[in-house]
Amino acid sequence: MMVHLEGVIKRFGTMTALRGIDLKLQRGCCLGIFGPNGAGKTTLLKILATLTRPSAGTVHIAGYDAVKEAEKVRPLLGVLGHRTFLYGHLTACENLRFYGRLFGTKQLAERITEVLQLVDLVAHAHQLVRTYSRGMQQRLAIARAILHYPTLLLLDEPYTGLDKHAVSRLQELVLHLRSVSCTIIMSTHDLHRGLDLYDEIAIQCRGKIVYSGPSLGSDVQGFEQLYSAYVG
Amino acid sequence: MCKDSNSFIALMSGSKVFLQQVLALLAKDLKTEWRTREIFTSMFVFAVLVLVVFNFAIGADTELIRQVASGVIWVALLFATVLGLQRAGQLESEEDSLQGVLLALRDRSALFVAKMIAQMVYLLAVIICILPLCGIWFRIDFIACIGGLGIVFALGILGLSIVGTLFAMITLHTRAREVMLPMLFLPVSVPLTIAAVYATAQLIAGKSLGDIADYLTLMVIFNIVFFALILIVFDYIVEE
């Protein structure tokens, strides 16, 4: 069991963002989390990323307790959040080299070239990130997330800012990662794109997971019906 | 015996990783600063402004200026520190990059150490640049006491960086960051300021290191206490 959440509750002051989340995910699985704004998807991903602690409940990632043994969990994670986590005054290469050194990635130079190829940014590798478009920054952020060979990849609304071409590259990347047993959890608004990428889907609404089950494949209509049934 | 050597190896490799991460963070900060030179420039210009304005405010009495020179220099450094920290904080909060960095760190206090050292480097650069100017404007011969001065300045900027970085990280997410940072930083660093000012003044007046031993002790204790305290509570600061 790669990911195991039980009874996770998260309160921010007087507001409750997560009201008891239970989640189980096998290694190599790709999970898509859908839900409206305010459902708590980002909070859930932040807890998985050990960026914040749950107010109650347990979180186990790769067998480790993500709260008590966070330092063991972090090297296994790749995170793509709402912000790119990039430094504008450095080039793409320098950004990746920086993160690579932090993570202690072996054979860093080759790996950097590899991920830049995967996200199609080799031509702009030595430009300052400030000069990048939003889509390019998002692609570089994805490269940063996978740089250190994470076993669990957390993507929070990864399609933001990507054009069609970049979207299909991302989907190819997800397929590639699945083939190397990387577990992926993706949260998105998008009910149409890439539905066949997921092994499992979950619908989150107002802090609870209201539906979880195997993916419906490419059945867009069926999924839309399912979604409106639970979310309205 | 085997367990001992295992945990020793773990400790050593942990320290090596820690050092590597600190160096990576430091290199990133310094490289960015080298490209833009924003932080140093604003710190230096502001410090010079403080010195000049004080000169005008105090008047043309050269003897009086010599007596207050030490205080004026340290006031300039204090405000330069605040400015530098604010600029550095702004750069970080632009893309929320700290979150990305925290994910990669095993021991999160590596972030604190790196930021602290970076701030020290900026302050050192500022001091090196303004000291000749002070020598000329205040008509003080710094060369004569440069050894002792070196120690006082080293301890002083260490302390300012320690406390300053702490409050910079705390006020990173507050709404009125520009106000809160100095409001927190300046009162808490009063002991350091007092010790630094009077140690410098004594040295300029020709006293030896032995005469200012009290002040030096205070500064050393201040630095140790706060550094240890911050290492203990740092996790609480950076957690969401």
Added chain:
Amino acid sequence: MRILGTMLLFFIVFPLVFVRRNSLFQITIMYITMIVAIFLVFIYAPTEKVQGIVQKIFYFHVSSAVTMSFAFFVVFIASIMYLWKNSDWWDAVALSAAEIGVVFCTLVLITGPIWARPIWGTWWSWDPTLTLSLVLWLIYVAYLMLRIDAHDSKRARFAAILGIVGFVDVPLILWSVEKWRTLHPKPVLIQEGGTTGLTSAMLLTFMVCLGAFLLLFFYLLRERISVLQSRHALEVLRHEIDEILAG
């Protein structure tokens, strides 16, 4: 003997904080002590020979200073407990103690100059206690501002760290200010009366006055904590109602 008396007072006063049932009892005790204290200060205690009637401010000034220090000590302990246990109650204790501490600190800063002016001829003499109070005032007012200002979820935690840092700084501030003080020319009419050469009548008066102040502190602390708790509970309820209405 003085220390013994103080400790005795603490032991009497402390349990009263936790007597939850009868706050009326606590209020009564507090008022009686205050009235007795005022009587003692103005009628019973002998007028000091050199300083005259102004010396009577000393009772209020030093009591305020002691209460203020105790308040900030409470902030320190509560901050540590909050970081350790992550319980809202400790956070409420820290905030309340800080607020009341700032009030008493302000009193120190007001009574100090009032006392100093007739004696030393100047409003402010930069003596260590007064200067320490000034710096602490700045730090803890910043503490209160931080609580208003900081991003919601981290607010209490940052404040707790400041509460710890501020108190740890106190001995350092005291040391540095005392060293600094020795460099300043002393004001002309220094009278070191007040804490030395107290008659036993004065000592008794001081103890009772201090006791009254401490009782006041604990009473205010309790009331403030319960207000904070109630407000917190109200917010939680309000959110739940919003949720139910929206759902």
